[in-house]
Amino acid sequence: MTVEKKRLGDILTDCNLITAEQVAEALKYQKANDIRLGEALIELGFVTEDDIIWALGNQLNLSCIHLNMDIIDPEVVPMISPEFALQYRIIPLYRAGNQLNVCMTDPLDSRPIEYLEKKYSVNVSVSIAKAKDFEAVYPLLYGQSASANGDMPPQIEALGEGDMHAESEKDLQTPDKVLNYILSNALASSVEKIHFETSDDNVAVRFRKHGVLMTKLEIPLKLHSEILQRVKKLSNIPEDAAESVLSGHFRVVSSNSGKRAYLSCMFYPGAESESLIISISDVENVVNTMDPSSREAIDLLGESLLANSGVLYLSGPGESGKTVTQHILLKKFDVTASKIVTIEKNIESIVPMVTQLKVGTDGFSETHDAVKLAVKLDADVIMLDCEDNADSCELLAYSAAGGKTVVISLSAVDACDSVIRLLEVVDPRLLASSLCGFAHQRLVRTLCPACKKPVEFPDELKKYLPEHYWEHKLYEPTGCPQCNSTGNLRKKMLLEYYPINSELTELIIESPDYSKLKEYGARQGIRSCEEQALQLLLDGEIAPKEFMRQF
Missing domain, CATH: 3.30.450.90 (Beta-Lactamase)
Structure with a gap:
């Protein structure tokens, strides 16, 4: 981005905020006190910081934002060093494709913009931030040893808001x-x-x-x-x-x-x-520590979602990682080219350039009211993280049939069960014509390889599994420093996915029962989460108790 090269004094004069004589006086004051012209004008009482920000925005067509930690994507923070950020009073916000969004207290200084564009081969988009917001965010972003004044901050004696x-x-x-x-x-x-x-x-x-x-x-x-x-x-x-x-x-x-x-x-x-x-x-931490195979499964789900408009129904029990999956899927879309709206009961992670609607305290009292607004907002992508009524599902299905992409999370035992539940509240033809696919996921705790120990095949599992499984060596957790004494190293996501095709479309129109859906999945080679977990059990990656806890 090339910010028009105009001097601050000229901009403020053009906006009739100060006179040429006041500019001359401020320049003398600036030189005598070794400060910036804007600071000089404010200290002399000629203008306020709000006056300067308004003038810059008006003349340079820049937006002013309220800089805070919630609008900063941690992934782009390393792109600007603490020293560089402090020198030019610039903060990275987020990156969308080839565009890096930053905010500055002095957008007239083109040097940091030119440097970042050359270093990272990106287009830099600039917003204006107030000095006090920069001073508040800088030490939070770059650590306690940093401060916006370049000195060590005073020892914090009380837990402030956040x-x-x-x-x-x-x-x-x-x-x-x-x-x-x-x-x-x-x-x-x-x-x-x-x-x-x-x-x-x-x-x-x-x-x-x-x-x-x-x-x-x-x-x-x-x-x-x-x-x-x-x-x-x-x-x-x-x-x-x-x-x-x-x-x-x-x-x-x-x-x-x-x-x-x-x-x-x-x-x-x-x-x-x-x-x-x-x-x-901590959505970002879950994403960063996710098992590679789990991320690959979500990436494949994302490819299907990008290739097919319609509704993706994502099911799973509580704490199965549905919210994390939805946020990963959202990042597959180009926010600069799409209008994205989310509807959430708990907004756990702020997503830049995404309209996030809250349901519950301090938000919409009814989910359906938020859904109706999301549709009116001309959204290309809608994510509903709190499905709870038939009207919302039907309205979103009609929107998806019209070409929108929708992701709805719901509670179900497995993917087939989610189909049965939806057929009770949505017309089969509408469901089939608006469908992208059905996905179901579980999170299982994988054993720490450093401390897991062999265990006899439990009698409870012998009642469940055929005798030819009993010869497999199973393991249970113990705990060691490597796993913080939990016995488990990380969580692994299991995902079963029924993508839309002509056979599934015809099957849904017929309002199938659970057994017919399972038979269809078997013909398609779709492994259920339970089948995947059983394989992990037999491979020694999860404990018998974990398998029985989940299934």
């Missing part, structure tokens, strides 16, 4: 420090949930990772009560809320790494005092 930094266990003296310690350790360890469980005289703080609960520390009841009040404040839960079970959410950003996560909180009455469960959603 700020988080690490504490050492010996420094745990205040509720804010304890909360910082718990959250920073949980985020660094990729923990899924944090449990605060009360007893007679203390509270156990336990982390759940890969489905395994481990006690992290114990805290006094009084300190626990103060921490709960702090979390309620962060979650915007009113102090006078009277419900016995309360829910809220907030986001955190690690000041050390810039890592972000979405936290859902549930407060509930315990035997001794109120208890708390915090669920951590």
